Amino acid sequence: MQIIFQAFSNNKNITVNGPVIIINLNALDKNQIIGIQKIIRYAVDKDRIPLLQDDTQKLLEDFKQVDRESVSQNLIAYFKGKIPAIDIEALRQSIYVKVVSDRGGDIKKLKWDITARYGNRGRNICNLYSAGYFTSQIQPMYDEMLSQSDFSPSDFNIAYDRIVNESPYAVFINREMSNQVAEKEVRDRINTALNYGIRYLNIHGIGEENVEKIVYILEKLKSDFPLPQEIKRQGNVIVVKIQF
């Protein structure tokens, strides 16, 4: 059974529609209002029934359904213990945001909610997940680092933090990109960064093929951007910070 409280101006005080009872508060007299107030206080305090706004209830039910699905469960199970608990929260919500977005729903408020609670880090996690980088970059990066004999979780933490904190200033080189496409992608990102007064870019790559691609790009960029590059390489994981 579901009881919904509304305050409309029509004169019907109670509408019953199957298991749903709609109570129009505007049509109740003072004594009935006092009685209803006692009942809902009792329901929350003694019967421990949540009293939620309809929008909140709908969002809760939809979130629960998405959160239970295997895509969400598997990804969260993978990252639990590998990234901070607060990021797990932001990631669970980011998965939901992506599902709503894929359905064509409005995600403006949802993304705002994540940013309001978790700051820029939350917003970056949301954008990274939405762009597929948790599965295409971060997960393979962990697996690759783990396969190294000198693996230390703190190495992953540093690399992960850099991706999350600096993702607006990052470009990810992937297998599908040719050398020329990858170079163009980096040059385009540099031009965009320069337009907004940003003076650096992190280039990420995983796997020997992508590492070679980044070496090619650096060689190509050398004459245009002679400033020192910061290169961090662990096995087949490479991050290059270029300044310009």
Place this chain on the structure above:
Amino acid sequence: MQITFDKTAKGFILNSFGKATDKEGYLVEKNNSKQRVLTRDGQEITEEEFGGIIPGSTIFVKNDLPTVMELSDHLKP
């Protein structure tokens, strides 16, 4: 059983639990308008943000995604 309310009934729900709204739109105690209502994590809450009340010392919650995720973890199905 599920009990919900829509936006038109927010004032009634708040009043039922001894709350009111101050000039800036924040929820306050009806008998002490200087005392703003706090969420479980200590945040003040506006009437616009108010998403409901959950059991356990009558906890006021926001209608936002992080709160909904917490509710999904803590409320029984």
